[in-house]
Amino acid sequence: xxxxxxxxxxxxxxxxxxxxxxxxxxxxxxxxxxxxxxxxxxxxxxxxxxxxxxxxxxxxxxxxxxxxxxxxxxxxxxxxxxxxxxxxxxxxxxxxxxxxxxxxxxxxxxxxxxxxxxxxxxxxxxxxxxxxxxxxxxxxxxxxxxxxxxxxxxxxxxxxxxxxxxxxxxxxxxxxxxxxxxxxxxxxxxxxxxxxxxxxxxxxxxxxxxxxxxxxxxxxxxxxxxxxxxxxxxxxxxxxxxxxxxxxxxxxxxxxxxxxxxxxxxxxxxxxxxxxxxxxxxxxxxxxxxxxxxxxxxxxxxxxxxxxxxxxxxxxxxxxxxxxxxxxxxxxxxxxxxxxxxxxxxxxxxxxxxxxxxxxxxxxxxxxxxxxxxxxxxxxxxxxxxxxxxxxxxxxxxxxxxxxxxxxxxxxxxxxxxxxxxxxxxxxxxxxxxxxxxxxxxxxxxxxxxxxxxxxxxxxxxxxxxxxxxxxxxxxxxxxxxxxxxxxxxxxxxxxxxxxxxxxxxxxxxxxxxxxxxxxxxxxxxxxxxxxxxxxxxxxxxxxxxxxxxxxxxxxxxxxxxxxxxxxxxxxxxxxxxxxxxxxxxxxxxxxxxxx
Numbered sequence: 001x002x003x004x005x006x007x008x009x010x011x012x013x014x015x016x017x018x019x020x021x022x023x024x025x026x027x028x029x030x031x032x033x034x035x036x037x038x039x040x041x042x043x044x045x046x047x048x049x050x051x052x053x054x055x056x057x058x059x060x061x062x063x064x065x066x067x068x069x070x071x072x073x074x075x076x077x078x079x080x081x082x083x084x085x086x087x088x089x090x091x092x093x094x095x096x097x098x099x100x101x102x103x104x105x106x107x108x109x110x111x112x113x114x115x116x117x118x119x120x121x122x123x124x125x126x127x128x129x130x131x132x133x134x135x136x137x138x139x140x141x142x143x144x145x146x147x148x149x150x151x152x153x154x155x156x157x158x159x160x161x162x163x164x165x166x167x168x169x170x171x172x173x174x175x176x177x178x179x180x181x182x183x184x185x186x187x188x189x190x191x192x193x194x195x196x197x198x199x200x201x202x203x204x205x206x207x208x209x210x211x212x213x214x215x216x217x218x219x220x221x222x223x224x225x226x227x228x229x230x231x232x233x234x235x236x237x238x239x240x241x242x243x244x245x246x247x248x249x250x251x252x253x254x255x256x257x258x259x260x261x262x263x264x265x266x267x268x269x270x271x272x273x274x275x276x277x278x279x280x281x282x283x284x285x286x287x288x289x290x291x292x293x294x295x296x297x298x299x300x301x302x303x304x305x306x307x308x309x310x311x312x313x314x315x316x317x318x319x320x321x322x323x324x325x326x327x328x329x330x331x332x333x334x335x336x337x338x339x340x341x342x343x344x345x346x347x348x349x350x351x352x353x354x355x356x357x358x359x360x361x362x363x364x365x366x367x368x369x370x371x372x373x374x375x376x377x378x379x380x381x382x383x384x385x386x387x388x389x390x391x392x393x394x395x396x397x398x399x400x401x402x403x404x405x406x407x408x409x410x411x412x413x414x415x416x417x418x419x420x421x422x423x424x425x426x427x428x429x430x431x432x433x434x435x436x437x438x439x440x441x442x443x444x445x446x447x448x449x450x451x452x453x454x455x456x457x458x459x460x461x462x463x464x465x466x467x468x469x470x471x472x473x474x475x476x477x478x479x480x481x482x483x484x485x486x487x488x489x490x491x492x493x494x495x496x497x498x499x500x501x502x503x504x505x506x507x508x509x510x511x512x513x514x515x516x517x518x519x520x521x522x523x524x525x526x527x528x529x530x531x532x533x534x535x536x537x538x539x540x541x542x543x544x545x546x547x548x549x550x551x552x553x554x555x556x557x558x559x560x561x562x563x564x565x566x567x568x569x570x571x572x573x574x575x576x577x578x579x580x581x582x583x584x585x586x587x588x589x590x591x592x593x594x595x596x
Contacts, residue, residue: 001258003305005298008048010056014069021251021297023050024075026244027057031080033235036204036212039244040219040236041286042384044298044319046245047215051090051160054213058086058158061124086158086210087127087150089120094163098170105167106192113139113196117146127153140199147208156210159200165216167193201231218382219359234359239289246284246294252277255304263311272504273313277303279484280317283402285388296384299405313505317480318405328383329413337373339417345386345401346410346474347467352377352386353396385409404480411478414471418455427451428476436482436500436511439576445588448472453585466520469582470497473516482506483514496561507572515565515577517557519550523584533586541589547581551591554579558593 004018013020030037041047056062056069063084070076075083097108114134121132128149135141150157203209214232235241253274260270281299285292299319306314332338345352358378377399380386389400401407419425428451431443452472478485483500500514523529525546528536541547558577566573577593 001255001262001308003301003308005301005305008046008052010049010052011069013049019255020073021247022073023244024053024057024070024073026241027054027075028080029240030054030213030235031082033238034233035210036214036232038214038216038219038232038234038236039241040216040234040382041245042284042296042382043217044296045384046297048092048162050245051162051213051215054158055088055090055160057083058211059088060084060086060127060155085155087120087124087153087155088158088160089116089146090160090162091116092162093166096166098167102191109192109196110137110139114142117142120146121149127155140196143196143199144203147203151208157208158211158213159209161212161214163216164214165218165220168220169217204231218379220382237287237357239287239291242285242287242290243292243294245297247297247300248292248294249274249278249282252295252300252304256307259304259308259311262308265311273307276313276484276504280404280480283387283400283406284384285402288388288391288397293387293402296403296405313503315481318408326409326412328379329385329409332376332380332385333413333417335376338376341373341376341380342410342413342417343471345380345399346407346414347471351389351392352399353392354378354399355396357381357397404484404486407485408478408480411475415475418452418472418475424451432477432479435477435514436479439512439592441516441578441580441590441592444473444476445580445590448476449586449588452476466497466518466582468585469520469580469588470518473518473580474498477514482509482511496557499561499565501565501569502574511574513565513569513573513575515558515561515575517554517561517577517579519554519579519581521546521550521581521583523586526583528583530584530586533584536587538587538589541583541587542591544583547583547589550581551579551589554581555593562593 002016002018004013004020007013007018039047039050057075062069066079066084067076070079070083091113093109096105096112098105100108114136117132117139118134121128132149133142133145135145147157200209200212204212212232219234253270256270256273256277257267259265260267260273277295277300281295281303282293284294284296286294299317302319303314303317306312329342333342341352352373354374354377356374358375377386381388381399384402385406386399387402389398392398401410415425415428419428428444428447431447434440434443448469474485477498477500479500482502483506484503485500486496486498496515497518498514498516502509502511502513521544523533526533526544527546533541542551558579562575562577565575579591579593581589583589
């Protein structure tokens with residue numbers, strides 16, 4: 001099996017016989033959905049391959065190759081009447097430089113559009129003839145001229161637009177003083193992008209332009225483009241397009257079984273690999289009415305390619321191609337409600353809820369408008385950093401972190417917010433390693449007391465509790481190279497605060513499984529003030545009746561969870577468990593609760 005990691009060209013993928021997860025059965029649904037469609041998904045989710053597949057299907061120059069490209073796929077067995085009936089023009093705005101002032105960006109855009117129009121004309125020259133004039137000063141005029149030539153042929157044009165929101169995303173992430181003028185030049189008034197989409201709207205349906213399919217990450221520019229282009233139907237929340245991009249679990253399971261056979265592994269090994277992939281890559285749901293979650297296809301292909309090549313899991317489960325998502329997390333963390341939202345999402349004790357997803361907002365809103373929780377949470381959804389989790393009894397949307405890979409982004413962002421100095425991060429890693437390797441929690445507790453607690457703001461202190469303390473440890477201990485790590489892991493109808501279970505492929509190393517229960521005692525409950533607390537050693541703190549009571553509670557939970565974990569992972573678990581009691585937001589009292 002050959003896996004098309006990083007390949008988004010459908011023709012190349014099929015002719016070189018790479019593994020292809022068939023989505024051509026959605027083509028009739030797309031035709032029924034409308035002539036001008038907007039489809040949003042997070043980056044690296046297979047949108048470009050989808051457009052490439054549509055390009056091959058509708059391209060009139062590819063009619064003779066229909067059987068070789070599609071004959072073995074769902075649509076090849078039952079094609080629609082429109083296959084190979086269109087001229088196809090594709091624009092990818094991610095390759096247009098967004099740098100410079102408004103005029104420079106306009107020149108970059110026009111240069112790109114004219115190049116694509118020229119390539120289009122050369123490709124279809126036999127059908128179009130020799131009468132196309134390109135206006136090198138005005139690409140919109142070139143597009144209108146092209147449409148005039150197309151109308152003479154009797155074949156309509158299918159326009160595919162990839163990364164329509166690229167300019168808006170760059171403006172949003174930059175957030176510099178020059179962005180307002182760039183925004184005006186690109187998206188506002190008669191900005192070049194707005195003028196281009198007005199031209200597309202004017203041509204649609206009656207001037208040679210038969211269909212338009214637009215993809216992007218978010219509706220960030222839709223408000224800006226609405227008056228120029230207000231005819232696209234949004235299909236990205238419809239249940240029958242939930243799996244249009246992304247892999248179903250049954251498809252992953254089938255491939256893993258084949259890899260297991262090729263690697264001379266058992267079906268149990270394939271099942272274990274599926275469990276691993278489910279934990280790290282599954283969990284996306286783009287419609288509340290959808291029956292199943294989907295896997296991020298780029299991450300899944302990254303894992304499958306390495307697993308097939310080496311007959312073992314990749315050491316790093318977070319593909320470096322998703323590293324750019326950290327920039328989006330940085331942007332969210334700078335929003336007024338963003339920091340609190342990131343903490344709430346990671347802890348998952350309090351659900352992230354909003355009344356509805358924001359579906360149209362402009363760049364000016366991104367730069368200057370008031371940002372509430374719904375705004376920030378909607379962005380996290382579109383970026384793929386939260387996903388749909390259900391509805392509350394009050395009709396609110398519940399948003400959740402989809403999987404462990406995305407949880408890592410949250411943990412890293414919180415650690416960066418709280419420990420901006422690189423040296424502190426090094427100290428935290430060394431303290432975590434002492435726990436992983438020797439089962440000694442003291443260095444990590446010392447670090448949390450001396451560093452982490454001191455950088456929380458007074459507002460954080462006001463809502464400090466065991467959840468806050470747990471979040472501190474979670475961000476410091478997160479290590480997906482060694483562990484499958486869960487907060488509030490469900491263990492037979494109970495919830496353990498923090499579990500670090502060694503990955504199956506890492507059990508060859510002498511790292512320990514970790515289980516921690518957290519409890520919290522307020523200063524008022526302890527009968528202490530901050531100054532007195534500073535002077536007390538841990539042994540004295542441990543003798544306080546209220547601390548002893550909390551430790552007993554923690555021990556009871558640990559005994560229960562330990563028994564269940566040892567039944568779940570017989571003969572392999574090297575479990576070290578701990579109770580941690582925070583006294584105020586100042587001190588920690590901890591004790592081991594057995595070892596394996």
